Amino acid sequence: MSSTAATSSKGSHLSRIWVIATHTFTQLVRMKVFYFLAVFAVIAIASNFFDLPQHEGPEAVGANVLRSIKSWSLGAMTLFSVVLSVVATALLLPKDAEDRTLYTILAKPVPRFDYLAGKLLGVLLLVFVSLALMDALMTAVLQVRTNMVVAQQEEMAKAMGWPQDAITSLRNETLESGPNASLQGAVFAVFLRASIMASLALLISTFSSSTLFTTIVSFLIYFIGHFQADARNLYLHSGEAGEGVFARLASLLLSLVLPDFQLFNVIDAVIEGQVLPMIAVAKLALVGLYYAVFFTIASWFIFADKEF
Amino acid sequence: MPYEQALGNSLRDAGLFPPALQITTRDKIGQTSSAVALGGLRTLVATFLNLRAFTYFTEQRWQDVEETFNTIVDLAPHTRYYWETGSWHMAYNAASYYINDSKLPPLRRREAWRMSILKGRVFLERGIRNNPDDWSMLASYGFLLSDSNKYPAFRDKNASFAAAADAYRKADATGKALGYVKRSAFYALARVDGREAEALAEARRLYAQGKINHTPTMKALLFVLQAWENPQMDLLASAIEIFETPENAYEALSAHWERTRDGFPVHGVSKAIVLLEERLAIPKDQSVLNKPLPPPGGPDEWFR
Numbered sequence: 001m002s003s004t005a006a007t008s009s010k011g012s013h014l015s016r017i018w019v020i021a022t023h024t025f026t027q028l029v030r031m032k033v034f035y036f037l038a039v040f041a042v043i044a045i046a047s048n049f050f051d052l053p054q055h056e057g058p059e060a061v062g063a064n065v066l067r068s069i070k071s072w073s074l075g076a077m078t079l080f081s082v083v084l085s086v087v088a089t090a091l092l093l094p095k096d097a098e099d100r101t102l103y104t105i106l107a108k109p110v111p112r113f114d115y116l117a118g119k120l121l122g123v124l125l126l127v128f129v130s131l132a133l134m135d136a137l138m139t140a141v142l143q144v145r146t147n148m149v150v151a152q153q154e155e156m157a158k159a160m161g162w163p164q165d166a167i168t169s170l171r172n173e174t175l176e177s178g179p180n181a182s183l184q185g186a187v188f189a190v191f192l193r194a195s196i197m198a199s200l201a202l203l204i205s206t207f208s209s210s211t212l213f214t215t216i217v218s219f220l221i222y223f224i225g226h227f228q229a230d231a232r233n234l235y236l237h238s239g240e241a242g243e244g245v246f247a248r249l250a251s252l253l254l255s256l257v258l259p260d261f262q263l264f265n266v267i268d269a270v271i272e273g274q275v276l277p278m279i280a281v282a283k284l285a286l287v288g289l290y291y292a293v294f295f296t297i298a299s300w301f302i303f304a305d306k307e308f
Numbered sequence: 309m310p311y312e313q314a315l316g317n318s319l320r321d322a323g324l325f326p327p328a329l330q331i332t333t334r335d336k337i338g339q340t341s342s343a344v345a346l347g348g349l350r351t352l353v354a355t356f357l358n359l360r361a362f363t364y365f366t367e368q369r370w371q372d373v374e375e376t377f378n379t380i381v382d383l384a385p386h387t388r389y390y391w392e393t394g395s396w397h398m399a400y401n402a403a404s405y406y407i408n409d410s411k412l413p414p415l416r417r418r419e420a421w422r423m424s425i426l427k428g429r430v431f432l433e434r435g436i437r438n439n440p441d442d443w444s445m446l447a448s449y450g451f452l453l454s455d456s457n458k459y460p461a462f463r464d465k466n467a468s469f470a471a472a473a474d475a476y477r478k479a480d481a482t483g484k485a486l487g488y489v490k491r492s493a494f495y496a497l498a499r500v501d502g503r504e505a506e507a508l509a510e511a512r513r514l515y516a517q518g519k520i521n522h523t524p525t526m527k528a529l530l531f532v533l534q535a536w537e538n539p540q541m542d543l544l545a546s547a548i549e550i551f552e553t554p555e556n557a558y559e560a561l562s563a564h565w566e567r568t569r570d571g572f573p574v575h576g577v578s579k580a581i582v583l584l585e586e587r588l589a590i591p592k593d594q595s596v597l598n599k600p601l602p603p604p605g606g607p608d609e610w611f612r
Contacts, residue, residue, distance in 0.1 A: 071355045260312045262316070265350070273387070
């Protein structure tokens, strides 16, 4: 094959995947999935009202409510994104088969890998847009509330006769609890976890018999994935406590196949005010990319020989 | 797998990875919350538990408040608010409740009051061990140990003030503390018997830093410690030099004389007041020295 033909083939692969992805995105949007944003808006605004009394001076005013907004919002984002990625992916193949769209597409010169990759990309696009909208809402609410807290603290500090340098120091400390790069890194970690779940659900849906089965198994694996580190430790330190061969093999299998979802719990540290370095985000992105690619290729192996 | 292991270790080293959830914590929060916490929403569970703890606080269920905050800090060990609020509920709210709890006899009320303060102290110490660089927790600890309503709960008053001064200094050493922390460290140090020379040196250092540190307490303590260093000094001249006018000196030293509950030293204060009264022609019957001192308060009075 000439290089021009190879480039053309590569280009057509990408364009096919993109067409399927945008179609999938449109298909999912028409299912009115964005209605959950109204629920998220209520959660983000409601989290403003849990400003419990504190015990001391200006530095304590509003300290809890800023964390409460981040905690509630990132919690809701995690929940919505994981549910959305699993349920949306679980729906896709059975729905295409039911609507007979799948047969129409596969009857054309569309490689099965392109079809799967397009479907996955469509779901990821939906999750990304959803998270971006939730992130924008959270950032707006947090920014407004941070400004209010800073104003309250300054007013109280001035009334108590604090010197200007102390007020400035307090202001800077409070602003660190507002929207920042680490918070965006945490939202990206939420997206990565949802991406892995979407690709995992895609893999399960290639051999599952129903949407319900895919959803249930995906969520089970989601929770098991939070114990992957325990399985890994068991394997790496096997022999110390006299585990049997079966336990060793099972822990090895779990460690190799399942992602360690605990890694993405860095969002808790960000809510607690820790700084999330870019390098940590990049390393998490590598983990996300590895599992997304691994599960997609595994889906392709199964889907490639599937008879319809 | 090795990559995930290494990444997990590096995140743990950077303080971005929470410690594993204790089995006792899992039991306390129940299966559903455990699942949510394991699903990466530990801080969210902590937020809800904090709301529950607030309800317990309003219902004055102090044992439940304590248990809930112990669970909360297992879930979110790096959140200053939870450590400070939990300690505050134990050392201040529960302790104050027992001062007025008419259902218990005085001796048991006194013990419950003391235990609540000690629990608040221990809780804050745990918070500091988990967050050694947090200036606010260190300052809160210093405040608790030097609080005039709390230090009688500790066996050794001198050791409490010394520990308070140490905590404030550590808070200041983080480089993030607000300006009052330096002065608070000095106020605690000034009350430690046997460290007067160190306190005087600190007073002079802070005083030389400018008007920001020229608070009434700082001026009074500078005067008192100078009188301790040199009992033969001219008290009147020294008081006027520090307080600028005899009127200011009389007002400030009288206030210092009446602060019996704070445990501040009073070297030379009564003599200076006498001299200032002569200078200002204040009649003997109006002398602050002839007025009854405010009751010292404290457990001996509360639990009679």
